[in-house]
Amino acid sequence: MFHLTTHGLRVSVAIAVALGVAACSRGSSDDVQAPPSFTVDHGLLKVPADSPLRKELVVQPVQVRAAPHAMAFPANVEADPARTANVLPALTGKVVELKVGLGDRVNRGQLLAVVDSGDMAQANADVVKARDALDLARKALDRARGVKAAGGSAAKDLEAAQSGFNQAQAEYDRARTRLVSLSGSPDASTARPMQVTAPISGYVTALSVAPGTYVNDPTTAMMTISNLDMVWITANVPEIDSGLIAKGQAVDATLWAYPGQVFHGSVSFVSPVLQPDTRRDLVRVAFANPDGRLKPNMFATASIDIPQPAQVFVPESALVMNNDSTTVFVEVSPWTFERRAVDLSYDESDGTRVLKGLKAGDRVVVRGGVLLND
Template sequence: MQKPFLLRKKSVCVLVISILAIAGFVWSTASGTGMGALAHSSDADPIPNFIRKGDLIFVPLHSPLRDRLMVQLVSTRDSARALELPAQVEADPSHTINMVPPVAGKVLELKVGLGDHVKKGQLLLVMTSGDFAQAAADQQKARDTLKLTKKVLERQRGVQEAGAGAGKDLEQAESANIQAQAEFSRADTRLKSLGIASGVSVDSSGRRLNIVAPNAGSVTALSVGVGQSVNDPTASMMTIANLDNVWITANVPENLLSSVKVGQPVAIHLPAYPDALLKGSVTFISDILQPDTRRALVRISVPNGDGRLKPNMFATASFAIAQATAPVVPVSALLMNNDDTTVFVETKSWTFSRRKVELGSEANGTVRVQAGLKVGDQVVIKGGVLLND
């Protein structure tokens, strides 16, 4: 009778021991002890790249970002910036001559072509003109009259000295000679204005009027041909420009005129000579603005002894404009945040804050900062994009 009881007692003991063992395992697992806890503690928690604390970003020790971020001190730059404007080559107006016809007539011969270089006194063209023939005839008649009056005057003086002549005859001879001199001077001046030197005898028909170059230069414009009639005394037949010195004319916008001064140095680049850098200085600033473009003409005088610069060539004029001292940062430090330009500033060791900046001009990989930074700030110049959320 007692054997079954003992069996039940052993079964109850085994059940109680099993329950206690399971409960102990569960408790040890939950409390972080035992084999389960050891296995868990062997896996270390990963180190975050950075930790955000409000508006600040902290990069903890052993973070991989510490090897990828580069911080640099904000410096200053007060060097001049370059203002680049379109320009073109022009002949110097003070050395440019428009050849207008001295009289109406017709072109008989044309001795030069467009682009030719001419010397002073070189024959340009030959004209025939009725007005020129009249002027030549007037000079010839005035010369003959002057010779005659001189002879009459000398004769009357001889007679007067011999005591045989009347005083009024000498006076008349002197008056006639003075009038003849005045008439010859008028006719000779008229002929000189047509290009004939004083004292040069011309044929009375005046069929050939030679037009010569008043100065050395190049024919930059030509508007007549052989057989063409020229009746407008104000219309240019050709233009001769001395190109030993040319102008580079730039168009400066109204809002930048205050930055340009006479005598200011200018660097000039031309597409025709991409490897060449020309230097000059501002010699002229127009007193008026062009009404259609609201720009002023600014001219730079440049030597052109080799003749490489041709009128109407395109150019770029670079003006050196002084600037006040301002902080500068590398372009690589700039980050876009929505519509703002920002940089990351190190406020203390490995702690950064985002700061909005206003930018100025850019040159040589750096940009001027108008607002948002000061000299001495530490900014992230490399890897800053990794700090973005």
């Protein structure tokens, strides 16, 4: 669509009135009818050499350029799934201490909670028993080697001692590895409760436990930690427009929380699967968020630049209404013009895109065309 400015119309009408008054004045003084400002011959408008219109009309060639078409879609801020971690308990038990609260900032490895777990006590006991069995097997192996060296035992006794040592070593390694995976200390002299630590740095965005509660399901998250240094603005693109979006296209995002501010980025991910309930495609744009201003679940609008083939652009001042159609005056020969209807796309900041009616190389009246609109 386009808009003819009221100011431009008043100026053009004033010029037309002035030309008419001047013509009437000459006619009344000389009693000779002034020549017309332009003539119409088989649909062509010709401006004579002595016409005052020649000083008012400005003719320029049309512009041809490949300007992208910006399409706006509703969007919202999301935490990056690759930077979000659900903290699961390794074992069941009772939460005896909770070291963080909802919204707290935590660092990787920081203690989050302490859980009193019978399974954890069993893991500690397994390590102690395996360590003791390993020490005993090592002593038996040393004795067997000494006896063998003195010639007092058969080779099979040494082999049996070696096998016992190997099995004890393997059992100790297994018990120790399991305890370490549960955040336990295999070198501690006494058993300790299970300690839950942060797998990543970020903010506690969800919390489902409290001191004194029981953790009975190891598959249920105790809390969620999200690193918000980088977030996504996810646009919901209708199915009909999904084929126009591709990775790398420029995006300008605006948020309801920050009116007047524009966040610039580019498409980093286009979902290969539509959402079954909304029939929309998810298009994600990654934005750096060092100051934490972009918060998950904020509403936004994502304007995506859709590449377009080279098209004709004209200034808005070249457009003239003729009944219900939009027209321009095209110069077909010097100072000879043809009225031509055009189809427009949408407003542009530096011109109006013409879909049909003009081609590269055409010259149009960009100022004063309303004077020919008779």
